[in-house]
Amino acid sequence: MRPARTGRFPAPRPGSGTGQGASKVQADAFRVWLRFLRLDQRLRLMMARSLREIGLSIPQFDVLSALDQGAGITQGELAQKLFVTKGNVSGLIDRLVTAGLVERRRGTKDRRSHSLFLTPDGKQLAASGFAVQKAFVQNSLGNLSAHELVLLHHLLGQWRDAAREFEEAKGGPGRGPSENKKN
Numbered sequence: 001m002r003p004a005r006t007g008r009f010p011a012p013r014p015g016s017g018t019g020q021g022a023s024k025v026q027a028d029a030f031r032v033w034l035r036f037l038r039l040d041q042r043l044r045l046m047m048a049r050s051l052r053e054i055g056l057s058i059p060q061f062d063v064l065s066a067l068d069q070g071a072g073i074t075q076g077e078l079a080q081k082l083f084v085t086k087g088n089v090s091g092l093i094d095r096l097v098t099a100g101l102v103e104r105r106r107g108t109k110d111r112r113s114h115s116l117f118l119t120p121d122g123k124q125l126a127a128s129g130f131a132v133q134k135a136f137v138q139n140s141l142g143n144l145s146a147h148e149l150v151l152l153h154h155l156l157g158q159w160r161d162a163a164r165e166f167e168e169a170k171g172g173p174g175r176g177p178s179e180n181k182k183n
Helices: 019-052 058-069 075-082 086-098 120-141 146-169
Strands: 102-106 114-118
Touching (some): 058 075, 058 120, 075 086
16 A cells, blocks of 8 residues: 655655655655646747747647658558547548648558548648747757757656656556657
8 A cells, every 4th residue: 555645745756765855856856847847838839839830730730740751641540650549630630631731542451441641732831840840949959068968868768767667567558568669
């Protein structure tokens, strides 16, 4: 049975020490986590604003970029790639088809399924989106040195690995051995 939590900070991990030092580490970890969440929210809002200037939402850009990298995938495969349900992408695909950016082609093996492809206009808008994304990333990380970027990449990788271990220990819904370990 797990010990009850009190206060606003998570309970220390077993073996992380006790007393004031462990409490300070937990407080610092919580502040880092909150800063990360706030940064994520700010970056998403800024990116959404940048994409809106070329007429795209983040979900639309996600679809266009996924199809640019994997033309001919099915709606189900697209949903898996974007970590959403088929229902979530259905209406989005319908709107992109209506806008002339995506086309559905009937499957050759299974005539009930459709493969998704970018139209020439869709390819052009995806390229514009990639340019916006590249500029955004360069501007938002531009003040970090090469060493700081390597360090940040390393630290985020350690955090990701710790989260995976925590999820697996809890019997969580991990994506299994086929998961791309580079993310």
